[in-house]
Amino acid sequence: MVETLKPVQSLKGRDFLSNLDLSPEEYRAVLDTAHAMKRGEFKGQRPLEGQTLAMIFEKPSLRTRTTFEVAMNQLGGHAVNLTNAEIGLGTREPVRDIALNLERWVEGIMARVYLHSTLEELARYSSKPVINGLSDLLHPVQLMADYQTIEESFPDTRGLRVAYIGDGNNMANAHIQCAVLSGAKLTIATPRGYEPNAVILLDALQRGADITLTHDPLEAAQGAQVLYTDVWVSMGQEQEASQRRKIKDFAGFQVTPAMLDLIAPEGIFLHCLPAHYGEEVVEEATLHPKSRVFDQAENRLHAQKALLYHLLG
Structure with missing residues (x-):
């Protein structure tokens, strides 16, 4: 099953704000990889060594926070948890400025927010991938x-x-x-x-x-x-x-x-x-x-x- 574990190059660096950000072929590749990872075929490999994911939470979470943080750890990377009390999306700082800061430090941003427009603004200004961890419109992960x-x-x-x-x-x-x-x-x-x-x-x-x-x-x-x-x-x-x-x-x-x-x-x-x-x-x-x-x-x-x-x- 090694072939299914090769990253789809067309996905690298892309945002994931909705399921239709994936083509049917890309959707299939991600799910095939998920099944293979659950079977343990990826155990011991650290493909995201040295990479950091910023996790923004306007809304509280058990499953989203735990699974993204554990996922980054198991892939060799690291996750930084940022609550809205700390960063104040759109209040303490504009969403644009938060995106322009985070892109200098991390390889990706996962955000769990109230408004889908917040995710779109993060994606507009960040050169790094933005992942929708939940919004009022969609929950693609x-x-x-x-x-x-x-x-x-x-x-x-x-x-x-x-x-x-x-x-x-x-x-x-x-x-x-x-x-x-x-x-x-x-x-x-x-x-x-x-x-x-x-x-x-x-x-x-x-x-x-x-x-x-x-x-x-x-x-x-x-x-x-x-x-x-x-x-x-x-x-x-x-x-x-x-x-x-x-x-x-x-x-x-x-x-x-x-x-x-x-x-x-x-x-x-x-x-x-x-x-x-x-x-x-x-x-x-x-x-x-x-x-x-x-x-x-x-x-x-x-x-x-x-x-x-x-x-x-």
């Missing part, structure tokens, strides 16, 4: 881990029935983009008024993606091979929490073992975590035999190692 997890159960994702149930948020938008790359048949079920980004959806449809929107979660779940959900209240949306938590808008969208009984016998359940038990999911669903939630969390490490290897290696 999560989707790479998600599809690594999906491929562990379904190696060929072309035509695979994937159902996303819940809020049409950044995760739904990222799923739409990955439907273009993976060839999966995606159904998104949201309450009325919570649909995903219309521009992202139209772009994916124009690229040939097979995507269906519905307001019926049970219809979406029926026979699906992958069932996916995310929190109803994302960070930054807390002012809407009281409305959403009254279960008025999201009545019927909670993932339970009964809903998992509707998916295909070989189907799997995914949630990008953290889970708000009693809202979008119950504990019994994450601990269900069909759940791959914690495999999915583990794969954040392998998928991000692969991405860093190709962007920086």
